[in-house]
Amino acid sequence: MERKLGIQKEANPNRELTVEFNSKRYSRYPVEMPFINIGDDLVAVIEKNVKEDLEKEDILCISAKAISIANNFVVHESKVEASWLAKLIVKFVKKWPNDPGYANPRKMQVAINEAGYLRIILALGVGTFLKLFGIKGYFYKIAGNQINAIDGFTDGPISGQYAILPPKDGDKICNEYEKKMGVKVAIIDGNNIDNNILGMSDSLKKKFSESDLMQVLRGNPQSQEDEGVRTPVLIVREIQ
Numbered sequence: 001m002e003r004k005l006g007i008q009k010e011a012n013p014n015r016e017l018t019v020e021f022n023s024k025r026y027s028r029y030p031v032e033m034p035f036i037n038i039g040d041d042l043v044a045v046i047e048k049n050v051k052e053d054l055e056k057e058d059i060l061c062i063s064a065k066a067i068s069i070a071n072n073f074v075v076h077e078s079k080v081e082a083s084w085l086a087k088l089i090v091k092f093v094k095k096w097p098n099d100p101g102y103a104n105p106r107k108m109q110v111a112i113n114e115a116g117y118l119r120i121i122l123a124l125g126v127g128t129f130l131k132l133f134g135i136k137g138y139f140y141k142i143a144g145n146q147i148n149a150i151d152g153f154t155d156g157p158i159s160g161q162y163a164i165l166p167p168k169d170g171d172k173i174c175n176e177y178e179k180k181m182g183v184k185v186a187i188i189d190g191n192n193i194d195n196n197i198l199g200m201s202d203s204l205k206k207k208f209s210e211s212d213l214m215q216v217l218r219g220n221p222q223s224q225e226d227e228g229v230r231t232p233v234l235i236v237r238e239i240q
Contacts, residue, residue, distance in 0.1 A: 063232035170199020
């Protein structure tokens with residue numbers, strides 16, 4: 001049966017609807033949304049699909065990708081030419097099933113442009129050295145600039161042609177959305193590995209630390225588009 005737009009009371013495929021954290025249980029309701037295009041009024045789209053379902057203490061978790069596309073935080077492929085460094089680095093990037101990640105040299109070049117050549121070279125050197133001792137993941141930590149949240153150059157009408165940068169001033173955007181929507185807001189970047197928090201409204205920060213919210217969102221309940229769903233929004237609700 002075809003899913004209708006709006007809040008879904010069942011989990012996405014291969015995901016869990018509820019989670020327990022600090023002796024409390026939370027439902028993470030995925031919200032099926034229409035396709036988000038560059039320049040769309042994302043607040044208006046969200047309101048149309050979830051406004052009637054929101055409760056006062058809900059947390060509205062919005063995909064970083066949706067926010068970036070709507071706000072034109074994108075780079076067209078015609079503006080990106082992969083350098084020798086980008087082509088070198090992708091040879092050492094770990095490949096994940098159904099996730100091209102940084103296997104595309106142009107996407108890596110966008111990361112280089114965001115972080116700078118010197119910082120990327122430092123991250124590559126230190127990250128490679130630490131890997132010799134079984135310590136992984138420091139390339140992205142040292143490179144910084146949220147390059148692990150860069151998306152795009154995959155399949156799709158937008159991501160096929162554009163690199164999608166992480167939202168700028170994520171906390172500020174969350175505060176603006178909370179003012180309009182009337183609930184706490186977070187910007188999340190979910191992938192096959194983990195969920196990352198790219199922004200939280202001030203009132204949400206009083207309720208959760210970033211690491212605690214990541215625990216509430218563990219397992220990426222938002223899912224991935226390649227699993228046949230398009231749910232760029234989650235409603236997180238404490239349940240009895």
